[in-house]
Amino acid sequence: MKKLILSLGTVLLMSSLLGCGTAAKEIQSRSLGGKTDVFKEVSNGSAIPKGFADLIIKANIKTHVEGYYVLESKESLHGKQGYPFVFNIDGQGITWKLAGVKDIKPSYEADGKTSRDPEAGEGLKYVIEKKLRLAIGRHRVYFGLPEDKYAVEFEIALGDGEIGVLEFKPIYRTKRIPTRIPTFLKGIDKYAAFLDGVPVTISVESSYGGEER
Numbered sequence: 001m002k003k004l005i006l007s008l009g010t011v012l013l014m015s016s017l018l019g020c021g022t023a024a025k026e027i028q029s030r031s032l033g034g035k036t037d038v039f040k041e042v043s044n045g046s047a048i049p050k051g052f053a054d055l056i057i058k059a060n061i062k063t064h065v066e067g068y069y070v071l072e073s074k075e076s077l078h079g080k081q082g083y084p085f086v087f088n089i090d091g092q093g094i095t096w097k098l099a100g101v102k103d104i105k106p107s108y109e110a111d112g113k114t115s116r117d118p119e120a121g122e123g124l125k126y127v128i129e130k131k132l133r134l135a136i137g138r139h140r141v142y143f144g145l146p147e148d149k150y151a152v153e154f155e156i157a158l159g160d161g162e163i164g165v166l167e168f169k170p171i172y173r174t175k176r177i178p179t180r181i182p183t184f185l186k187g188i189d190k191y192a193a194f195l196d197g198v199p200v201t202i203s204v205e206s207s208y209g210g211e212e213r
Contacts (some may be wrong), residue, residue, distance in 0.1 A: 031087070053133070087144075173187050
């Protein structure tokens with residue numbers, strides 16, 4: 001019976017690991033879209049031609065430092081350089097790999113109480129801001145984090161000559177002990193997306209995070 005339980009546990013563990021690996025590859029594959037003429041990166045100040053619009057993309061995530069979780073895969077990019085953000089717009093995909101910056105925020109308030117800031121503590125912060133130029137009209141946007149097995153998809157619309165700001169704000173998972181508060185140390189739960197400050201209606205959201213840390 002013990003051998004059977006051990007074997008079953010091994011199978012479940014392998015299935016979980018394979019599932020996570022598949023999810024990461026699936027998200028990463030969206031950066032390989034066959035199209036190349038949907039958008040291009042542009043610099044600030046460049047004039048927008050008629051029939052086009054600019055889209056400023058902002059996103060960030062804070063992760064634990066390298067080695068914080070002993071059992072985490074050595075291949076994980078949490079706390080390392082080159083953390084990937086995957087985007088795909090109308091079939092054109094791209095991966096931006098970011099250099100993390102050490103970010104330390106107080107874990108306690110001035111009165112000694114535990115900080116309720118979800119990013120309290122020591123970690124690495126990855127921040128992305130890119131400006132893309134694309135044709136006016138409706139576009140389908142895909143945003144994914146292969147390292148955290150999370151992806152979201154939705155539609156936006158851009159007008160002629162418009163400069164839209166698409167911002168992704170992280171919402172972290174919640175720890176329960178000693179105080180129930182969200183913390184980056186538990187990993188990403190989901191993102192809230194906003195276009196020019198207005199919440200975007202999410203059509204597809206996938207999270208393969210598995211067991212909570």
